[in-house]
Amino acid sequence: MTKTTEKNNVTLTNHEKKLTKKLFWRNMFLGFNMSYTRQQGVAWDWVHQPVYREIYKNDEDKYWEAMKRNLEFFNTTPNMVGTVSGLAVSMEEENAKASEGSFDTAGISGMKIGLMGPLAGIGDTFFSGVWGLIIMGIAISFAKKGNLVVAALPLIALLPNLLIRWYGQKYGYKLGSKYIQKAVQDGIMTMFTKASSIVGVTVVGGMIATLVKFPIVYKTKINGTVFELQKVLDQILPNMMPLALAIVCFVLLRKNVSPVKVLLGVVVLGFALTFLGITGA
Amino acid sequence: MTKTTEKNNVTLTNHEKKLTKKLFWRNMFLGFNMSYTRQQGVAWDWVHQPVYREIYKNDEDKYWEAMKRNLEFFNTTPNMVGTVSGLAVSMEEENAKASEGSFDTAGISGMKIGLMGPLAGIGDTFFSGVWGLIIMGIAISFAKKGNLVVAALPLIALLPNLLIRWYGQKYGYKLGSKYIQKAVQDGIMTMFTKASSIVGVTVVGGMIATLVKFPIVYKTKINGTVFELQKVLDQILPNMMPLALAIVCFVLLRKNVSPVKVLLGVVVLGFALTFLGITGA
Amino acid sequence: MTKTTEKNNVTLTNHEKKLTKKLFWRNMFLGFNMSYTRQQGVAWDWVHQPVYREIYKNDEDKYWEAMKRNLEFFNTTPNMVGTVSGLAVSMEEENAKASEGSFDTAGISGMKIGLMGPLAGIGDTFFSGVWGLIIMGIAISFAKKGNLVVAALPLIALLPNLLIRWYGQKYGYKLGSKYIQKAVQDGIMTMFTKASSIVGVTVVGGMIATLVKFPIVYKTKINGTVFELQKVLDQILPNMMPLALAIVCFVLLRKNVSPVKVLLGVVVLGFALTFLGITGA
Amino acid sequence: MLLYQAFAVGLVMAFAKFINAYGSFAQLMPFISYILLALLLGESPTEALILGAAVELAFYGVMQIGAVLPQDTAVGGLLGVAFALMLHQKPAVAVTLAVPISMLAVVVWNLLKFWFTANVELFDKYIDQRNIKKFNRLWWIQVGVYELAYFSLAFFAILLGTAGVKAFVTSIPPTFLTALTVAAGMLPAVGMGMLLKFVWNISFLPFFIAGFVFAAYLKLPIMGVSILGVAFGLVMFFIDREINTVKKNKATTIQSSGNDEEDFFND
Amino acid sequence: MLLYQAFAVGLVMAFAKFINAYGSFAQLMPFISYILLALLLGESPTEALILGAAVELAFYGVMQIGAVLPQDTAVGGLLGVAFALMLHQKPAVAVTLAVPISMLAVVVWNLLKFWFTANVELFDKYIDQRNIKKFNRLWWIQVGVYELAYFSLAFFAILLGTAGVKAFVTSIPPTFLTALTVAAGMLPAVGMGMLLKFVWNISFLPFFIAGFVFAAYLKLPIMGVSILGVAFGLVMFFIDREINTVKKNKATTIQSSGNDEEDFFND
Amino acid sequence: MLLYQAFAVGLVMAFAKFINAYGSFAQLMPFISYILLALLLGESPTEALILGAAVELAFYGVMQIGAVLPQDTAVGGLLGVAFALMLHQKPAVAVTLAVPISMLAVVVWNLLKFWFTANVELFDKYIDQRNIKKFNRLWWIQVGVYELAYFSLAFFAILLGTAGVKAFVTSIPPTFLTALTVAAGMLPAVGMGMLLKFVWNISFLPFFIAGFVFAAYLKLPIMGVSILGVAFGLVMFFIDREINTVKKNKATTIQSSGNDEEDFFND
């Protein structure tokens, strides 16, 4: 258990470095071959197979037992797998070193199951939600003008993905499970998720005003003065209709109306209003 | 006591519905005939008389006793009366059903007195303060231009009033006193009042910059360069004088200078400064 | 001990007023003659000498003992000295009145040492940090245009300094140590310091965008279209380079790189980039 | 003609004072009365709205809360606008008339309330006598007298006051009118002060500042400031709720606090 | 010619679907595929980007989370842009094609995942047999089939579909195109709704409001709103941390709270 | 002439260094010294202000806190402006001179403080000897020497340095001057960094961000950002107070917390 307590000593031996790098690259494949029953379970096993081979190089039985055991259900945001992967490997090493029966491998499963949820929470929120939103927002604003600078954007955009994979794995491996699970228990994870969500919600609020278009062209004459509906709406609240539309979509989706239906509904609405001469371009 | 515990069952029987509607419309009269000694006490009695008649249709004594009892002092924001009214009626019904002496009617008075304060707090803050401010702000901006759309505004403006009257009464009647009083005790009421006040204070801050006018026209020549007082003030802080004026008014009123005096003071100030050539139009 | 408990009675006798005024003006000298070993210790003694003389006018020994005792190390933001000074004088008066041995003068030293730290915290943050920043920001914006109004600015700028000196001393003298130290213990001081710091940090954030200049003039042609670096940067984030520069300076200073080196580094950077044709005016 | 006008204004006044009490509807709809006024007087509703806007601006923020009625803005507003409308005067004139009238009219309400208070004794007696008829009769008599009082007030003000007001108004020198306009522009400060006094707590200062900065510097319009204010109020509400939860020492984690209040919001 | 084009689009599709899974890279870089597409098809990358921007805008906010894949935006986007690019059509046309295709394409993924699920049994068996070779072979076969499936999908869509699409596109009446543009402009609302649904909590409402006000009233651009959002998130994070500390009843003072978490931030 | 100028600058310097210590007044009023300088030198105060503004901008945020004096901005500023004023040079030249001088001048203060430290022994002795006269005499001698030192520094710098500075300044090539202007524009970043270092705490990051966004995107001027900063500071102060109350486990409700601190604010 020395490793898990030597918190400050996070430098790796040469051999560990090689193993770490290999694991880092193989973990990129976690998103492949997902099944309904095990999700990323098979992928986890394929990813870690050479590492298990290495760890249990002296014990054929334990190696196959590990392969069997790790084929279990697993599912998290692939970008977040690093931490779990690092931790799991460090625990398998303990198991390899431990005398027969003195290490309960159920702990490894427990850790995987315990962490994959919170990590998926923060991961999906941050990567699919917030970060993707911001980067795509910028990318689209460049692409709209045909600006090829957009090709360089992934260099920045992928950084958090790569860094979290790399340092997650490194710290998971070196710091051990105590530290990480304490963070989860202390609510750090939920606090992060909450903070990320706030960023996301703020951005969505801004996006609705910037990206959603609901161009009303309807105008009429009342008592001789031209009445432009869009102008009246703007006086009440700018970007009022985009806001209303987004809220309606949100409410419908929250009531578990299928996204496909909502999507079709919006298209139909756009067509209907345009044919009625209310919206236009 | 079944009613007070069946929290989720808030559907009303046909007969209850009729009674509820009648009460809703009669409660509109709570603001009439206020006295210094009982405030809305007499109005409460007039409002609830047919309901008490109905409840105690089999017991003349109890009916008149209820009429006598409810003539007591009562005062709350009229818009908020629904909740108390609903609760009180549900409690009178308990009393009607209860065997002689088993229901202490002091509880009805206690509830009325206990709730009318917090409800007036949130009610005055929200209705007279925040909501009135916002709606009138918008209404004035329309009316200024002679825009008749303003006639349609009450449709939106009255909604919170009507909804709180209706649902307050309905939930008060159905959920019973426990739930409502718990909310008061838990500080929900003060939290709402605080939140409303924050909205109000923010809006007032904005209004001062938008609505209060303090147009300084004074200018002079210093060393050959024209010195416009308004411009210098704007450089320091835009809308500085309106802000200063409003703060002075606030401080005076807070020191319990009578509103009439403050009002006259402002008028005198406007005249004095204009005659001195400092302000103008 | 009557004085320290009569919290509301903060009016001073005529004699006390004279003494208070003298102390106020002498405290202005606290910043002179600082030494490495005692910092403002000698100045403290010089400042309070006439007051001690007055307090111990009947006891030569106690007077010189006080002079000796107060020559000790002392250091705080000079603008904040009032409170400590007022408190110390009120404690010396207790000592003068107390019968031999009944008053422990260590309490006076303890108070001085205990308060000088927190007061320096809030004082340096507020006066050197926040207030200086704001006032100088405004002063520079006037001075830039050669506007002589700047000469009148200190009238406002010095107010907090004078008021805190005056009322600090007055309340320190009258309220006694209990009240002040309670405030320190309750964390009011750190809360104030935190609030001041937040103002400071906000202003610095704004200042970087307003005052730091990093004018990039580099442009080139790519595929026939002119590519102006400054414009691309502005599209990503306005005032991006000033922000980056300030952050680099901050990080270096935080790593305890000497300010002089950072300063020279910035000058060298400015020259280098200008000679390379990247920046310019 | 003047008789009809007086009658018309009286009617609108009776209506306005009715909804002043009925459901507290008038709080939000003085402009309805101004439009009604214009229609009955055969004047332009547009003009009535413009006059009304000036008057309501001067009254802006004046609230009737608790026992104290600082100004009777309904009476002041209606008569001020009515005179200005009939005499085709500028908004500043409407304000000049409305403000003093609104202050004087408070007397009427005080008299009425005094009488209502005296009658409480009778209501008590009728209940003791178990006589619901008399109870209801007195109730409606009071309502009637209330309505009649304000009808008459308006009726006689127009009938007897118009000539005087006209003479007064036409004799106003131009500088005086400028001064009036300036004073009218300043008046909302009083209403703002009253509102602040009512809701003030030093811990709201930052939101006051923010509201001011957003409007003064960034030119955010009324609606925008209001919406932002709602955001501020909500943030503080949720932070307070969080702190409140801790206060009750419930051992709940931040996210999954299953306290009852949440039922109201989490759906 | 069409054969080559079909082949080219197939290749880009295989690439796009690969990075869809590999490291989740595709989440952030669909425009790389569009540029690639243009280069292979000999069309203008600028044009591809403009078409792609319209399509991605319509897909904006659509997320693949957990078990559910609401739309296969990679397939829809690439085919929509490919057709529009080859037929030199407006962005609205690309969107028209992309949206329905992205919905239909989900079927392919469901079929694949169904097959992968059936194979889990085999993986289990190979482990029991201690046969790592077969295990790896099946793994790579699955990856290969996955790639081939999407390559073929694109290949045949272009080969067999282009004529039909062309006929369809040229027959679109102008009002229809306007309607299309309007609908495309509205579509991001769906993505926004999906995102909101995923992260929503009533206590975030104020930040939603603030984001909207800053963008709608003060015209703060995307980047600015995002940065401000980060500020909001951080403020709440630090306040929560403070409250959390109290919750744990640690007798620490505000400033000097020496709890572990701080290690992460205080340097 | 030069003798008089040297004398004049010496006097202003003595004044400036006096208020540097006396009441810490100088912190806020360097421009008073620049105006004084112009008047005594018979130059335009306006020009002095413009030069001074450039110099103060370059020094912006440099603070003298605790034991360390990073730059003697008073000496640097005055001499830099004096030379530029006398030689009628651009602001950039004033900055070029002010910055290095301000760094070198720190030596003088260190020497003085060293001497003051040596004298502490004497002050101790005089007290032991109960000799208040000698105590006071040494005090004033120190003040005198301090003043004389800075007077002389300025006097000789002007007397002996002007020719050299003139020669140096006239030989500056134009690109060099551009570079100077650029560098001067960058210098406030150092002061900003110093200030940040002093007050920094990671939990303040959101406010830093907000200050930047409001200034950079919404063009809120200095004053506006400062006021908003005050609002931020207050909000956090009141939230902290609330949390603090809970921390002390006082069973008080949110609104009616009767803790002592409130006395300071609730009036």
Ligand SMILES: OC[C@H]1O[C@H](O)[C@@H](O)[C@@H](O)[C@@H]1O
């Ligand atoms: O929700 C966790 C995780 O579930 C699945 O594996 C995929 O949908 C991922 O995109 C997602 O991140």
Ligand SMILES: OC[C@H]1O[C@H](O)[C@@H](O)[C@@H](O)[C@@H]1O
């Ligand atoms: O304060 C409660 C209540 O008191 C009185 O009844 C009236 O002034 C109402 O307007 C007010 O809402």
Ligand SMILES: OC[C@H]1O[C@H](O)[C@@H](O)[C@@H](O)[C@@H]1O
């Ligand atoms: O830090 C407290 C104090 O220390 C020294 O006395 C000086 O540097 C002052 O400017 C500073 O305020």
